[in-house]
Amino acid sequence: MRDVREVLAALSCCASVELSPSGYLQAAIQSADGIVLVPGLDGLATIPESIAAIRHKRPQLAIVVAIRDAGDSELDALILAGASDFVSLPASVSEWRVRLHRALHTAAAPCRSEPVPEEEPRIRGFVHGSKACAAIAARLPTLARCDASVLITGETGTGKEVCAQAIHYLSMRADRPWVAVNCGAIPVELVENELFGHVKGAYTHAHSACPGLVREAEGGTLFLDDVDCLPLSAQAKLLRFLQEREYRPVGSNTVHHADLRVIAASNCNLCTLAQSGGFRQDLYYRLNVLNITLPPLRQRPEDVPILARHFAAHFAREFGRAPASFAYGALERLLRHDWPGNVRELKHVIERAVLLSSGQVLMAEDIEIEPASPDLPLPRSFDLAADSFRAAKQRVVEDFERGYVEHLLAAHAGNVTHAAMAAKKDRRAFFELMRKHRIEPKRFRAFESQLT
Numbered sequence: 001m002r003d004v005r006e007v008l009a010a011l012s013c014c015a016s017v018e019l020s021p022s023g024y025l026q027a028a029i030q031s032a033d034g035i036v037l038v039p040g041l042d043g044l045a046t047i048p049e050s051i052a053a054i055r056h057k058r059p060q061l062a063i064v065v066a067i068r069d070a071g072d073s074e075l076d077a078l079i080l081a082g083a084s085d086f087v088s089l090p091a092s093v094s095e096w097r098v099r100l101h102r103a104l105h106t107a108a109a110p111c112r113s114e115p116v117p118e119e120e121p122r123i124r125g126f127v128h129g130s131k132a133c134a135a136i137a138a139r140l141p142t143l144a145r146c147d148a149s150v151l152i153t154g155e156t157g158t159g160k161e162v163c164a165q166a167i168h169y170l171s172m173r174a175d176r177p178w179v180a181v182n183c184g185a186i187p188v189e190l191v192e193n194e195l196f197g198h199v200k201g202a203y204t205h206a207h208s209a210c211p212g213l214v215r216e217a218e219g220g221t222l223f224l225d226d227v228d229c230l231p232l233s234a235q236a237k238l239l240r241f242l243q244e245r246e247y248r249p250v251g252s253n254t255v256h257h258a259d260l261r262v263i264a265a266s267n268c269n270l271c272t273l274a275q276s277g278g279f280r281q282d283l284y285y286r287l288n289v290l291n292i293t294l295p296p297l298r299q300r301p302e303d304v305p306i307l308a309r310h311f312a313a314h315f316a317r318e319f320g321r322a323p324a325s326f327a328y329g330a331l332e333r334l335l336r337h338d339w340p341g342n343v344r345e346l347k348h349v350i351e352r353a354v355l356l357s358s359g360q361v362l363m364a365e366d367i368e369i370e371p372a373s374p375d376l377p378l379p380r381s382f383d384l385a386a387d388s389f390r391a392a393k394q395r396v397v398e399d400f401e402r403g404y405v406e407h408l409l410a411a412h413a414g415n416v417t418h419a420a421m422a423a424k425k426d427r428r429a430f431f432e433l434m435r436k437h438r439i440e441p442k443r444f445r446a447f448e449s450q451l452t
């Protein structure tokens, strides 16, 4: 912890905080004018107790904890005791300065002290039946209490965005914006522009100023989905932003201050990617302060019937139909599949089943599972004579959607923004279609480079 002492000595606002292992907490309460820093000189074991004691005396105080290699349970204990934020060590002087300044000047620290009831709708929105997901659901209110960055990993469709949204709406930032962006969908050359905005005249086609996503998320939460897709140049800018909480729109000389929480998600193992040089290690540490790993659906079969019933009720309501139940054979079919597209795939299968079923009980033959070949979906043949009108129409619509999206992506070399603009759909809706049909834009980027 020598580096912490040196850093603190360099910070005038904390000159009076004592760092002796036994006496510094009390000194900090009395002298630091609204901030307590807990550097963990004796390790983290006794820190939650100390924080709880401080919280008891000063409920509004922002408490920033310095951590290094802390485990989930240690971090959860710190948050439950009342920690508002964390600084991952080693941290630069400027990062300390920003965090301490932020803690000192945040009128009401965005820390939620009261427990969240289990029937809270946002927790219920994360539907689960398995032990693994029950443990994750139980952590969501804990993670929502503090303001540190969260990294959520798991295969596509496992519910990363559902968890991130739950954290936002359970937090003190709930009445401020929730802004989600898919980093893989932003063309490389536009990442900085999308995140930080630009001023009028910043470049040839910048006819008006654009605020950027960071500005849009001010006060709330910015969700960076597929964060591993950020090009290295953008990773450097994001890192600087996370450290300084300041940014400059493209073409502007004015530095803006941002107050928001960042939650990032990735389908790949970001730690391994960082070790192999595919992702900045320092950025990985800044994002991965708190962590959630969502298991794939095939590893939590207990969730399948519960999610299936949840989606069946949801789509019955949406289509104005009576609630449907499942025949034994239908559930068996669902349980035999290994769900490469995870919960998203299950949701679409149930949507189709509810739409196509003729009765109130979903039968095995209503459960249509596509062949597992996400990159090369086969055009499905259908027998007009044997299919009901509704079934035939549904197939044609789905085949049309897939073909249309693929055609536009091929025409725009995998650039999702341009393809969505050509379709006159917003990028999010276009992206949802891509995910529904498990279409990877990368496939079309490679296609272009083969051609040129």
Ligand SMILES: Nc1ncnc2c1ncn2[C@@H]1O[C@H](COP(=O)(O)OP(=O)(O)OP(=O)(O)O)[C@@H](O)[C@H]1O
Pocket (backbone or CB within 6 Å): 125, 126, 127, 128, 154, 155, 156, 157, 158, 159, 160, 161, 162, 163, 225, 265, 266, 267, 343, 344, 347, 435
């Ligand atoms: N536990 C859950 N309860 C209810 N709905 C869920 C759950 N998990 C996922 N879903 C639904 O499945 C779909 C995919 O979920 P989500 O977008 O959160 O996945 P993701 O892991 O973020 O996927 P991607 O990596 O492709 O971005 C959404 O429609 C979401 O509502």
